[in-house]
Amino acid sequence: MKIRTRIALQFSLIVASILLGFCLIIYFTTAAYSREDFYERLKKKARTTARFLVQVKEIDQNLLKIIDRNTLTALYDEKVLVFDERNKLIYASVDDHIIHYQRSLLDEVREAKEVETWSDENQLVGLFYDEGGRKLVVLASAYDRVGRSKQINLRMTLIWCLMGGIGLTVGLGIFFAGQSLRPIGEINTQISTITARNLRQRLDEGDRKDEIDQLAVNFNAVLERLEQAFEQQRSFVSHASHELRTPLAALKSEIQLGLRRRLNPDEYGDILTNLLSDADRLIALTNSLLFLARTLENISQMPLEPVQMEEVILLARDELLSAQPRYRIEFDYENLPQSETATTVSGNEELLKRVLLNLMDNACKYSPDHTARVRIRTDEKSCSVSVSDEGIGMNPEDTERIFEPFYRTATAAGYDGFGIGLSICQRIIELHQGQITVKSRPNEGSQFTVQLAHL
Template identity: 30%
Template structure:
């Protein structure tokens, strides 16, 4: 059963139960009121009968009966009896013993008596007169009240059914209106998938449960997106960063095996391969640290890094391994011995990714790095001589898997700049990009001084 149907059913059951209780209360209250009213009428008629028979001595019995039937409304099935002290019927035209001696004695003992006998109501009074002590008993069938109660019951049943249907329809409408945001939420959730992990459902400003569910879902999507990106990032960067040392190790090994060499040559080859293996170990360690994405773990691995030494190492590798022109210049404000708090392997990966993009999109033209120091920060400006960044791409370049490399015949997974930004942010820094006045693009990395 759907939630809206369940809500409508529960609301209808509660409402109809309350309505049923109210109608039953009204019905039984009205029934008791009619019963009490009929008892009063029957008592009044009994008292009037006593007055007529016992106080009007000068009037004959037949005249009294005529007055009684003429001026008093006869009740349905009315029976009246007057009994003397020997429990014998008197004054009334017939002398039938309508009530038992036990009932007559109860009236004489209690003074007054009221009870219901089937559908008939009975009233008895003990009356003292100069002619003797008498018991007057009268009974009648309150057929008018029964008819009224039957009509009232039919009206109540019709009203109960009508109101129940109205409540059911209204509760379904209210439930549907209340759950409309949930239905919208469900439709939006269906759009989430592995192809659009950045999808988020709309969050309202109210603080109801549906909005809390939306916030929880968005938080879950953020966690899943990070995990999804992390997995792809690790694979992409592992293949990207490890390809070069693995290729160099294979080429070195193949070259060493191509002909016989002396012991010194083999030792040199093994040393070169060991150096590449150590570099691979450092890269893997950095990638694993990044894959964990645990800020406390990353902070615990941060150490003082001399920026000038790291940049010099990067420049040497790009020139020696790929024979590309990477120029580094320092402003006078920069102290070569200055340090920043970072992870050296991760910081090198971030800068290498930016430099790699600079060479890729400038067809391997020279790339310039300008290092400047401010009062609290280091500024590393990496400038290429490419075509620059299109205005519509500026807000997307740091998103994962976003790349225009294939449009320009280049290879790329769109992870380099995302990884660079992620790493720089872990070091409490920031990275921005601007197009130069001539042509090309400048990426500025800001890192805090130690």
């Protein structure tokens, strides 16, 4: 069932229930009021008859019957019966009808003083009259023809109004539901035309005030991220192909050189040395690409445990200095930790060590004095590690793109590297739900800061 139809039906059921409730309340309230009003009229009739019969000596039973039959307030099928203390009928307003009554009703009237009940379709009132030394029971009954007729008319009017109201509600519900959901239909139509080839297409965002416009805005944001992901994928494939092609071409050239003519052992040694260098470069690049792909995995697949950031820094420093003895690493605290857990974070030690190793290596590589300065700082929520240098630095345009895979600044072209390391660092820190930022100025150096929440 379509949402438009479901909304219209639900709205119609709610309105129909409300209308039905109001109709029932009106009908039964009116019926109760009409019934009580008719009972009051019967009580007045019974009291008047008893008063004439007892208090007015000039009126006998025959004259009282004439008065009852010709009064303007006479009711349809009206009967008035008066009984004395011995349940003897002393007055009846009709002579040509067989009068039925139960003696138990007379006893009930004497006990309750006033009784309202039914006699077939007629309403009946019983009153106990105690005046002038006489104790009488008066029964008055009649058929409320006018009231019944009004109730029938009211019932038919309410039924037709209810049916008309329900029909009008269904029609208007379908119309307005369709009008309200039409933008969603338009969005569906626009979405159906978006494919991998035209991810630049965007949905109409309207005035951005209602929920449907916000849905279009959010969907456009998703498309923007998808487009960026596709663009990064294409860029990644293009740069990876280019980077892989360079050492492979060098390998092929060296092999062709060795096969072109017979060489002496020293020349073969030079070719093998070049082949080994190109192979190492190819292996390093392949490992970097594989590691970059692995960092795209979900954080749930990466084991996390408490990690002391000082230990990670020292491990990364020792590993870098063992490979590059000419590098210098200066490590210190910006502020003393206030507790033992101030520098403890939840993470993967190997991955965090790779981040710091890469940042230290870059700082030493791009600095004339090959020195990296590492500082650790803590606050109430996080632990921050900054790695700074006084090297070539970057301009603002480069700092915005430095974490893109294979991106290298113009000033770094003369240094070894593939432009993958910082991208890997960013992915690792994102997996740890942290943040990595950079501050840099040309020829003044750079500072990379890693911020992680501590335990």
